[in-house]
Amino acid sequence: EAGVAQSPRYKIIEKRQSVAFWCNPISGHATLYWYQQILGQGPKLLIQFQNNGVVDDSQLPKDRFSAERLKGVDSTLKIQPAKLEDSAVYLCASSRWYLGSSGNTIYFGEGSWLTVV
């Protein structure tokens, strides 16, 4: 079973520029998550999709971050304009359905490393 795919792996941009990250979840997984992980901290949930609908985006800075999941499969996370404090690893994850049920869990990609200079 292929894992969660993310691209690009690394990105360096100047502040006020824009950047987009792409994620392809594990086949058949209805739930998709984007997490932000700042160096030295645990991952923080930005947005959660169930199929192509948003379930939770309470911690997404909506003035500069946007995300979409067209057709309920791939997803894109965009930052525009970027700030220095956006330097972090952006992790995409997916799961079959709601967590907690027997055998269900969430799988993470390798992450996209963003440096804003």
Added chain:
Amino acid sequence: DAKTTQPTSMDCAEGRAANLPCNHSTISGNEYVYWYRQIHSQGPQYIIHGLKNNETNEMASLIITEDRKSSTLILPHATLRDTAVYYCIVLSGGSNYKLTFGKGTLLTVNP
């Protein structure tokens, strides 16, 4: 959300068992305990999860106390590749389950 408390760091000798504790005294009856780990420069990796009973898989064992207020993750024979940050997470319930990560425990396995 039920919060967890973990030691900041731990050391373990290669080949010995690594026992990682986690306190979750405010856990609710229907909340699961999940363990993930994150090796440097990689995404978090699922290890194991449980509700009430002890659980074991090919990676580790999870021991949950009877009152469910704490748990221990056991890596039976730690190797150098097990050096990572280990996260104990109580799964927040409701209609949209999500994992909320703390700072975790940095486990260093020494040769």
